[in-house]
Amino acid sequence: MRSKRLLALSVVLCLVVVAGMLPLAACGPTAEKTLKIGMTTPSSGPAAEKGSPMGHANLDCIKYVNEELGGVDGHQIEVLWLDNGYDAAKAATIVKRFIDEDCLFFTTASSGMMSAMMELANRDYFPGISSFSSPVLTHPPRHIYGQTPDYGDDWAAFARYFMDNIWKGPGKPRMAMHLLNNPTGYGARDAARALADDFGIEIDFDNWVFEHATTTTSEIASLTTILDDDIDILYISSTPAPTSIIIKNAVELGMFPDMLIGCGHASFTKALIDLAGADVVEGVYGVYPTVDWDDDVPGLAKVIEYCKKEHPNDYGNMDYIISWAQSLIAVEILRLAVQNAGIENLTPQVVEEQGFKKLKDFDVGGLHGPVTYSPGDNRLSKSVRVFQIKGGAITPVSGWVEAPLVKYEEYDWFGK
Amino acid sequence: MDLPAGTRNYTYAQDMAILRTRTHWFLFVLLLVAIFTAPLYWGNYWLGVANLIGITIIAAIGLNILTGYCGQLSIGHAGFIAVGAYTSAVLTERLGLPFPVGLISAGITAGLVGMLFGIPSLRVKGFYLAISTIAAQFIIIWVINHWTGVTGGFVGMRVPYASIGGLVFKSESSQFYLIIGITCLTVFFAKNLARTRAGRAFVAIRDNDLAAEVMGISLFRYKLMAFFIGCFFAGISGSLLAHWIGYMNAEHFSLTTSILYIGMIIIGGLGTALGPILGVVFLKLLDQLLTVQLVPFLESTFTALPAGFATGIAPMVFGLVIVLFLILEPRGLAHRWQLFKAAYRLWPFSY
Numbered sequence: 001m002r003s004k005r006l007l008a009l010s011v012v013l014c015l016v017v018v019a020g021m022l023p024l025a026a027c028g029p030t031a032e033k034t035l036k037i038g039m040t041t042p043s044s045g046p047a048a049e050k051g052s053p054m055g056h057a058n059l060d061c062i063k064y065v066n067e068e069l070g071g072v073d074g075h076q077i078e079v080l081w082l083d084n085g086y087d088a089a090k091a092a093t094i095v096k097r098f099i100d101e102d103c104l105f106f107t108t109a110s111s112g113m114m115s116a117m118m119e120l121a122n123r124d125y126f127p128g129i130s131s132f133s134s135p136v137l138t139h140p141p142r143h144i145y146g147q148t149p150d151y152g153d154d155w156a157a158f159a160r161y162f163m164d165n166i167w168k169g170p171g172k173p174r175m176a177m178h179l180l181n182n183p184t185g186y187g188a189r190d191a192a193r194a195l196a197d198d199f200g201i202e203i204d205f206d207n208w209v210f211e212h213a214t215t216t217t218s219e220i221a222s223l224t225t226i227l228d229d230d231i232d233i234l235y236i237s238s239t240p241a242p243t244s245i246i247i248k249n250a251v252e253l254g255m256f257p258d259m260l261i262g263c264g265h266a267s268f269t270k271a272l273i274d275l276a277g278a279d280v281v282e283g284v285y286g287v288y289p290t291v292d293w294d295d296d297v298p299g300l301a302k303v304i305e306y307c308k309k310e311h312p313n314d315y316g317n318m319d320y321i322i323s324w325a326q327s328l329i330a331v332e333i334l335r336l337a338v339q340n341a342g343i344e345n346l347t348p349q350v351v352e353e354q355g356f357k358k359l360k361d362f363d364v365g366g367l368h369g370p371v372t373y374s375p376g377d378n379r380l381s382k383s384v385r386v387f388q389i390k391g392g393a394i395t396p397v398s399g400w401v402e403a404p405l406v407k408y409e410e411y412d413w414f415g416k
Numbered sequence: 417m418d419l420p421a422g423t424r425n426y427t428y429a430q431d432m433a434i435l436r437t438r439t440h441w442f443l444f445v446l447l448l449v450a451i452f453t454a455p456l457y458w459g460n461y462w463l464g465v466a467n468l469i470g471i472t473i474i475a476a477i478g479l480n481i482l483t484g485y486c487g488q489l490s491i492g493h494a495g496f497i498a499v500g501a502y503t504s505a506v507l508t509e510r511l512g513l514p515f516p517v518g519l520i521s522a523g524i525t526a527g528l529v530g531m532l533f534g535i536p537s538l539r540v541k542g543f544y545l546a547i548s549t550i551a552a553q554f555i556i557i558w559v560i561n562h563w564t565g566v567t568g569g570f571v572g573m574r575v576p577y578a579s580i581g582g583l584v585f586k587s588e589s590s591q592f593y594l595i596i597g598i599t600c601l602t603v604f605f606a607k608n609l610a611r612t613r614a615g616r617a618f619v620a621i622r623d624n625d626l627a628a629e630v631m632g633i634s635l636f637r638y639k640l641m642a643f644f645i646g647c648f649f650a651g652i653s654g655s656l657l658a659h660w661i662g663y664m665n666a667e668h669f670s671l672t673t674s675i676l677y678i679g680m681i682i683i684g685g686l687g688t689a690l691g692p693i694l695g696v697v698f699l700k701l702l703d704q705l706l707t708v709q710l711v712p713f714l715e716s717t718f719t720a721l722p723a724g725f726a727t728g729i730a731p732m733v734f735g736l737v738i739v740l741f742l743i744l745e746p747r748g749l750a751h752r753w754q755l756f757k758a759a760y761r762l763w764p765f766s767y
Contacts, residue, residue: 043711043727044727044728044730044731045731048727052727055715055727059715059716080712081712081715081716082707082708082711082712083707083711083712083727083730085707085730085731088661088665088667088668089468089657089661089668090703090707092464092468092660092661093461093464093465093468093704096460096461096464096588097461097464097708099460099461100459100460100461100462101461112665112667115572115663115665116661116663116665116667116668118663119574119575119661119662119663120661120662123586123662136571136572179570181561181570181666181667182570182665182667183570183571183572183665185570186569186570186571190571211561211570
């Protein structure tokens with residue numbers, strides 16, 4: 001009896017010691033100084049069709065930089081990559097892991113996930129870049145940066161292009177909006193509220209603006225309500241799967257191609273064509289902040305080489321390009337920080353001051369617009385291009401269109 | 417001298433005690449010491465995981481009271497957590513009220529909303545009740561997304577640090593003590609609730625509501641009480657989650673989360689005090705193992721794997737674990753623990 005009690009106590013004590021030591025097990029002998037960054041993408045879950053190629057591109061580019069360019073000034077870049085599964089609670093623990101593992105900054109793909117991580121990052125002065133941004137992430141500007149123009153900028157650039165090049169009718173064009181029920185969708189709405197009158201576009205925000213979830217299977221009901229409203233253009237700000245369903249429904253109702261359809265960059269990728277079918281999306285317009293795979297820019301050669309070698313299934317997906325460019329920006333930030341502050345002095349705060357805020361006209365090999373930090377504006381790149389789907393391919397129809405800075409925080413309706 | 421079999425209780429207090437021997441007390445104190453000294457040897461990341469586990473345990477205990485003890489299936493638990501989260505966020509951020517007021521109000525508001533959506537339980541049960549709770553999930557999220565003047569709508573809203581008086585829970589360790597303290601109180605409440613009149617009424621309703629009613633148990637009163645208590649803890653959990661993350665968006669409370677809570681209490685053991693704890697710890701640690709260790713290892717080591725294979729393993733393993741538990745151990749980890757304790761007491765004999 002006494003031996004059983006002693007056995008039980010010793011087992012429990014061992015378990016307590018092991019449980020306490022497990023988190024420390026990751027500590028090992030000190031290796032050569034590397035530059036550590038955190039990267040997270042929604043590679044599983046409801047946004048996997050975007051997150052998976054983006055995660056691949058992040059890692060492929062870092063591999064290219066480490067193996068062919070020797071890292072940053074001879075220092076290898078160490079990436080801690082984690083899949084957030086488009087789960088907000090998991091994303092919150094991931095950003096804490098990045099901070100705990102002494103990452104210098106972090107990158108993420110999705111604005112939805114960045115909204116779950118940004119407050120924790122901002123509280124710890126831990127800078128981060130989001131490939132896809134929305135106004136709430138960068139307004140007011142703190143420690144979160146948008147790699148590309150946000151979803152509001154998409155709308156502004158597309159609306160400007162539409163009014164300058166497509167709209168020939170008298171009076172104001174009537175625009176309906178179909179928005180994903182998160183910052184992806186409502187970033188576009190906020191821009192429309194701020195700029196629609198200035199652009200001369202009529203939008204009835206009470207009756208012509210709809211929302212949908214990532215899991216939607218039909219939007220026939222919402223589109224039917226605007227069948228008789230002579231809508232000239234439907235703007236969709238969403239991800240590829242819901243966008244494909246909305247466009248299919250518009251075709252079924254006979255609304256498209258009579259009505260023009262424009263898409264924000266969150267959905268305007270090869271995945272949209274694959275999901276909806278090339279014949280369904282023929283003629284759909286969209287904006288995207290990067291070049292497409294057939295463009296002739298110097299940076300595309302390595303993108304194509306690594307994509308075909310490492311992840312050939314991602315070839316043709318423009319999300320791959322945007323994440324490759326994100327990794328190039330991350331490398332440049334590290335290079336500037338090492339150059340300006342020295343590798344021994346790097347902390348997240350130093351990297352932000354000497355890396356992020358020193359970005360000026362950085363060229364990502366022509367993959368998207370130049371990257372510059374402007375005080376008060378945490379968008380690192382401010383230009384998008386307008387594309388149209390022709391013959392199953394995403395074809396550029398404009399040059400770089402710069403999106404104006406909108407100070408949303410000055411509007412009393414912002415964030416409400 | 418203690419004997420290896422049989423009980424020797426000489427008073428009601430001894431008979432009713434949860435911790436009945438000196439060994440029990442010693443192990444319990446050891447457990448508390450291990451938990452409350454965790455910030456001394458865990459970094460911020462593992463404290464963050466522990467905080468998330470603590471928050472989830474509170475919500476899972478609430479669901480266990482509702483579904484495990486009272487037999488009222490609820491697949492809208494994430495919606496009630498959202499009610500608590502936004503109540504606390506609005507009261508502290510927009511109205512500037514203290515965190516303790518926000519915390520208690522979050523529980524009460526979520527409890528009242530739970531009672532409202534629990535009214536159908538007086539007429540329907542089983543699958544039909546599950547559908548009405550799914551409706552609760554969607555209705556609550558829709559209200560949150562469209563009540564833009566209060567909740568920020570789809571954009572979401574910032575939430576300040578939790579604070580009590582002048583003490584602001586800024587660091588991960590301080591948040592750990594707050595969350596684990598409330599979790600311990602919740603576990604203590606749930607354990608004792610099962611031994612009270614109300615707890616026994618819940619079990620009677622679960623086992624046979626008609627017989628319970630014939631015995632004089634008011635179904636109306638006790639079913640709504642179960643919804644209130646279960647959703648009260650969901651609201652408390654939501655409040656802690658909101659102040660821990662610091663930013664609220666309705667996307668954080670999906671139907672998938674509600675279903676995952678059902679999975680947690682099934683794997684842990686329905687209708688037991690220990691079940692929600694074991695289920696939450698098991699699934700959260702499994703999630704960490706897959707997401708943080710296995711998937712990055714596979715992605716970086718085996719680049720020839722088909723695209724999405726490595727990242728698809730996590731949800732696949734999750735589903736497989738839930739199915740295996742339902743087939744092989746439907747009574748959950750708590751039952752396995754009971755079998756282990758019984759075998760240990762009888763060892764080397766088998767019965």
